[in-house]
Amino acid sequence: MSFFAALRALDGLHADLEAMSWIKTNTEYDWCGTIRFEDVTANPARLGQIFDDLGVRTQPDVIAALTSLPALNQHASETGGKTSADKWADWHQWQREAFKMSFEKLELSYRYNTLGYDFDELNL
Incomplete structure:
Protein backbone atom coordinates (compact mmCIF):
# COMPACT_ATOMS: atom_id res chain seq x y z
CA MET A 1 0.00 0.00 0.00
CA SER A 2 2.83 2.44 0.72
CA PHE A 3 3.93 2.19 -2.92
CA PHE A 4 0.49 3.33 -4.10
CA ALA A 5 0.48 6.12 -1.52
CA ALA A 6 3.81 7.29 -2.92
CA LEU A 7 2.34 7.26 -6.43
CA ARG A 8 -0.57 9.31 -5.13
CA ALA A 9 1.94 11.83 -3.76
CA LEU A 10 2.99 12.49 -7.37
CA ASP A 11 -0.37 14.26 -7.79
CA GLY A 12 0.66 16.65 -5.04
CA LEU A 13 4.00 17.28 -6.72
CA GLY A 48 23.74 31.59 3.44
CA GLN A 49 23.03 32.89 -0.06
CA ILE A 50 19.36 32.01 0.32
CA PHE A 51 19.13 33.88 3.62
CA ASP A 52 20.90 36.86 2.03
CA ASP A 53 18.50 36.79 -0.95
CA LEU A 54 15.56 36.83 1.48
CA GLY A 55 17.08 39.72 3.44
CA VAL A 56 17.53 37.59 6.55
CA ARG A 57 20.64 38.47 8.52
CA THR A 58 22.56 35.48 9.78
CA GLN A 59 25.91 34.90 11.38
CA PRO A 60 28.39 32.43 9.89
CA ASP A 61 28.21 30.31 13.06
CA VAL A 62 24.44 29.93 12.61
CA ILE A 63 24.87 28.71 9.03
CA ALA A 64 27.65 26.36 10.16
CA ALA A 65 25.43 24.96 12.93
CA LEU A 66 22.51 24.43 10.56
CA THR A 67 24.60 22.74 7.90
CA SER A 68 26.58 20.52 10.25
CA LEU A 69 23.57 18.71 11.70
CA PRO A 70 23.74 14.93 11.25
CA ALA A 71 21.93 13.55 8.21
CA LEU A 72 18.23 13.09 8.75
CA ASN A 73 17.71 11.25 5.49
CA GLN A 74 19.15 7.80 5.91
CA HIS A 75 17.96 6.35 2.62
CA ALA A 76 21.42 6.02 1.08
CA SER A 77 22.84 4.16 4.07
CA GLU A 78 19.79 1.90 4.29
CA THR A 79 20.24 0.81 0.68
CA GLY A 80 23.98 0.26 0.82
CA GLY A 81 24.74 3.28 -1.35
CA LYS A 82 22.81 2.06 -4.40
CA THR A 83 22.29 4.47 -7.25
CA SER A 84 18.85 5.48 -8.46
CA ALA A 85 19.29 3.12 -11.41
CA ASP A 86 20.13 0.25 -9.03
CA LYS A 87 17.04 0.95 -6.93
CA TRP A 88 14.93 1.20 -10.10
CA ALA A 89 16.24 -2.19 -11.26
CA ASP A 90 15.26 -3.69 -7.88
CA TRP A 91 11.61 -2.74 -8.38
CA HIS A 92 9.15 -5.30 -9.72
CA GLN A 93 8.05 -4.78 -13.31
CA TRP A 94 4.54 -3.76 -12.20
CA GLN A 95 6.04 -1.06 -9.94
CA ARG A 96 8.12 0.39 -12.77
CA GLU A 97 5.11 0.37 -15.08
CA ALA A 98 2.85 2.02 -12.49
CA PHE A 99 5.45 4.69 -11.80
CA LYS A 100 6.01 5.34 -15.51
CA MET A 101 2.27 5.59 -16.10
CA SER A 102 1.84 8.11 -13.26
CA PHE A 103 4.93 10.07 -14.29
CA GLU A 104 3.77 10.29 -17.91
CA LYS A 105 0.15 11.09 -17.03
CA LEU A 106 1.27 14.02 -14.90
CA GLU A 107 3.96 15.12 -17.41
CA LEU A 108 6.52 15.17 -14.60
CA SER A 109 9.57 14.12 -16.61
CA TYR A 110 9.73 17.38 -18.55
CA ARG A 111 8.97 19.48 -15.49
CA TYR A 112 11.64 17.83 -13.36
CA ASN A 113 14.18 18.03 -16.19
CA THR A 114 13.66 21.80 -16.33
CA LEU A 115 14.47 21.90 -12.59
CA GLY A 116 17.72 20.04 -13.16
CA TYR A 117 16.70 16.48 -12.32
CA ASP A 118 17.83 13.74 -14.66
CA PHE A 119 15.72 10.61 -15.12
CA ASP A 120 17.46 9.36 -18.25
CA GLU A 121 19.02 6.34 -16.51
CA LEU A 122 15.53 5.16 -15.55
CA ASN A 123 14.40 5.05 -19.19
CA LEU A 124 11.18 6.88 -18.51
Missing part, protein backbone atom coordinates in the same frame (compact mmCIF):
# COMPACT_ATOMS: atom_id res chain seq x y z
CA HIS A 14 2.17 17.92 -9.97
CA ALA A 15 -0.09 20.46 -8.22
CA ASP A 16 2.97 22.21 -6.75
CA LEU A 17 4.58 22.46 -10.19
CA GLU A 18 1.33 23.77 -11.69
CA ALA A 19 1.16 26.43 -8.96
CA MET A 20 4.79 27.34 -9.63
CA SER A 21 4.04 27.79 -13.33
CA TRP A 22 1.02 29.96 -12.53
CA ILE A 23 2.98 32.16 -10.13
CA LYS A 24 5.79 32.60 -12.64
CA THR A 25 3.37 33.93 -15.26
CA ASN A 26 1.16 35.99 -12.95
CA THR A 27 2.47 39.57 -12.79
CA GLU A 28 0.94 40.15 -9.34
CA TYR A 29 3.63 37.93 -7.82
CA ASP A 30 7.38 38.22 -7.83
CA TRP A 31 8.83 34.77 -8.55
CA CYS A 32 11.96 34.36 -6.44
CA GLY A 33 13.15 31.09 -7.92
CA THR A 34 13.47 27.46 -6.98
CA ILE A 35 15.55 26.05 -4.16
CA ARG A 36 16.65 22.46 -4.58
CA PHE A 37 17.45 20.71 -1.30
CA GLU A 38 20.22 18.81 -3.05
CA ASP A 39 21.98 22.09 -3.83
CA VAL A 40 21.82 23.25 -0.22
CA THR A 41 23.11 19.97 1.17
CA ALA A 42 25.89 19.72 -1.42
CA ASN A 43 26.98 23.32 -0.88
CA PRO A 44 26.29 24.68 2.62
CA ALA A 45 27.27 28.19 1.49
CA ARG A 46 24.09 28.11 -0.64
CA LEU A 47 22.01 28.32 2.55
Whole structure:
Protein backbone atom coordinates (compact mmCIF):
# COMPACT_ATOMS: atom_id res chain seq x y z
CA MET A 1 0.00 0.00 0.00
CA SER A 2 2.83 2.44 0.72
CA PHE A 3 3.93 2.19 -2.92
CA PHE A 4 0.49 3.33 -4.10
CA ALA A 5 0.48 6.12 -1.52
CA ALA A 6 3.81 7.29 -2.92
CA LEU A 7 2.34 7.26 -6.43
CA ARG A 8 -0.57 9.31 -5.13
CA ALA A 9 1.94 11.83 -3.76
CA LEU A 10 2.99 12.49 -7.37
CA ASP A 11 -0.37 14.26 -7.79
CA GLY A 12 0.66 16.65 -5.04
CA LEU A 13 4.00 17.28 -6.72
CA HIS A 14 2.17 17.92 -9.97
CA ALA A 15 -0.09 20.46 -8.22
CA ASP A 16 2.97 22.21 -6.75
CA LEU A 17 4.58 22.46 -10.19
CA GLU A 18 1.33 23.77 -11.69
CA ALA A 19 1.16 26.43 -8.96
CA MET A 20 4.79 27.34 -9.63
CA SER A 21 4.04 27.79 -13.33
CA TRP A 22 1.02 29.96 -12.53
CA ILE A 23 2.98 32.16 -10.13
CA LYS A 24 5.79 32.60 -12.64
CA THR A 25 3.37 33.93 -15.26
CA ASN A 26 1.16 35.99 -12.95
CA THR A 27 2.47 39.57 -12.79
CA GLU A 28 0.94 40.15 -9.34
CA TYR A 29 3.63 37.93 -7.82
CA ASP A 30 7.38 38.22 -7.83
CA TRP A 31 8.83 34.77 -8.55
CA CYS A 32 11.96 34.36 -6.44
CA GLY A 33 13.15 31.09 -7.92
CA THR A 34 13.47 27.46 -6.98
CA ILE A 35 15.55 26.05 -4.16
CA ARG A 36 16.65 22.46 -4.58
CA PHE A 37 17.45 20.71 -1.30
CA GLU A 38 20.22 18.81 -3.05
CA ASP A 39 21.98 22.09 -3.83
CA VAL A 40 21.82 23.25 -0.22
CA THR A 41 23.11 19.97 1.17
CA ALA A 42 25.89 19.72 -1.42
CA ASN A 43 26.98 23.32 -0.88
CA PRO A 44 26.29 24.68 2.62
CA ALA A 45 27.27 28.19 1.49
CA ARG A 46 24.09 28.11 -0.64
CA LEU A 47 22.01 28.32 2.55
CA GLY A 48 23.74 31.59 3.44
CA GLN A 49 23.03 32.89 -0.06
CA ILE A 50 19.36 32.01 0.32
CA PHE A 51 19.13 33.88 3.62
CA ASP A 52 20.90 36.86 2.03
CA ASP A 53 18.50 36.79 -0.95
CA LEU A 54 15.56 36.83 1.48
CA GLY A 55 17.08 39.72 3.44
CA VAL A 56 17.53 37.59 6.55
CA ARG A 57 20.64 38.47 8.52
CA THR A 58 22.56 35.48 9.78
CA GLN A 59 25.91 34.90 11.38
CA PRO A 60 28.39 32.43 9.89
CA ASP A 61 28.21 30.31 13.06
CA VAL A 62 24.44 29.93 12.61
CA ILE A 63 24.87 28.71 9.03
CA ALA A 64 27.65 26.36 10.16
CA ALA A 65 25.43 24.96 12.93
CA LEU A 66 22.51 24.43 10.56
CA THR A 67 24.60 22.74 7.90
CA SER A 68 26.58 20.52 10.25
CA LEU A 69 23.57 18.71 11.70
CA PRO A 70 23.74 14.93 11.25
CA ALA A 71 21.93 13.55 8.21
CA LEU A 72 18.23 13.09 8.75
CA ASN A 73 17.71 11.25 5.49
CA GLN A 74 19.15 7.80 5.91
CA HIS A 75 17.96 6.35 2.62
CA ALA A 76 21.42 6.02 1.08
CA SER A 77 22.84 4.16 4.07
CA GLU A 78 19.79 1.90 4.29
CA THR A 79 20.24 0.81 0.68
CA GLY A 80 23.98 0.26 0.82
CA GLY A 81 24.74 3.28 -1.35
CA LYS A 82 22.81 2.06 -4.40
CA THR A 83 22.29 4.47 -7.25
CA SER A 84 18.85 5.48 -8.46
CA ALA A 85 19.29 3.12 -11.41
CA ASP A 86 20.13 0.25 -9.03
CA LYS A 87 17.04 0.95 -6.93
CA TRP A 88 14.93 1.20 -10.10
CA ALA A 89 16.24 -2.19 -11.26
CA ASP A 90 15.26 -3.69 -7.88
CA TRP A 91 11.61 -2.74 -8.38
CA HIS A 92 9.15 -5.30 -9.72
CA GLN A 93 8.05 -4.78 -13.31
CA TRP A 94 4.54 -3.76 -12.20
CA GLN A 95 6.04 -1.06 -9.94
CA ARG A 96 8.12 0.39 -12.77
CA GLU A 97 5.11 0.37 -15.08
CA ALA A 98 2.85 2.02 -12.49
CA PHE A 99 5.45 4.69 -11.80
CA LYS A 100 6.01 5.34 -15.51
CA MET A 101 2.27 5.59 -16.10
CA SER A 102 1.84 8.11 -13.26
CA PHE A 103 4.93 10.07 -14.29
CA GLU A 104 3.77 10.29 -17.91
CA LYS A 105 0.15 11.09 -17.03
CA LEU A 106 1.27 14.02 -14.90
CA GLU A 107 3.96 15.12 -17.41
CA LEU A 108 6.52 15.17 -14.60
CA SER A 109 9.57 14.12 -16.61
CA TYR A 110 9.73 17.38 -18.55
CA ARG A 111 8.97 19.48 -15.49
CA TYR A 112 11.64 17.83 -13.36
CA ASN A 113 14.18 18.03 -16.19
CA THR A 114 13.66 21.80 -16.33
CA LEU A 115 14.47 21.90 -12.59
CA GLY A 116 17.72 20.04 -13.16
CA TYR A 117 16.70 16.48 -12.32
CA ASP A 118 17.83 13.74 -14.66
CA PHE A 119 15.72 10.61 -15.12
CA ASP A 120 17.46 9.36 -18.25
CA GLU A 121 19.02 6.34 -16.51
CA LEU A 122 15.53 5.16 -15.55
CA ASN A 123 14.40 5.05 -19.19
CA LEU A 124 11.18 6.88 -18.51
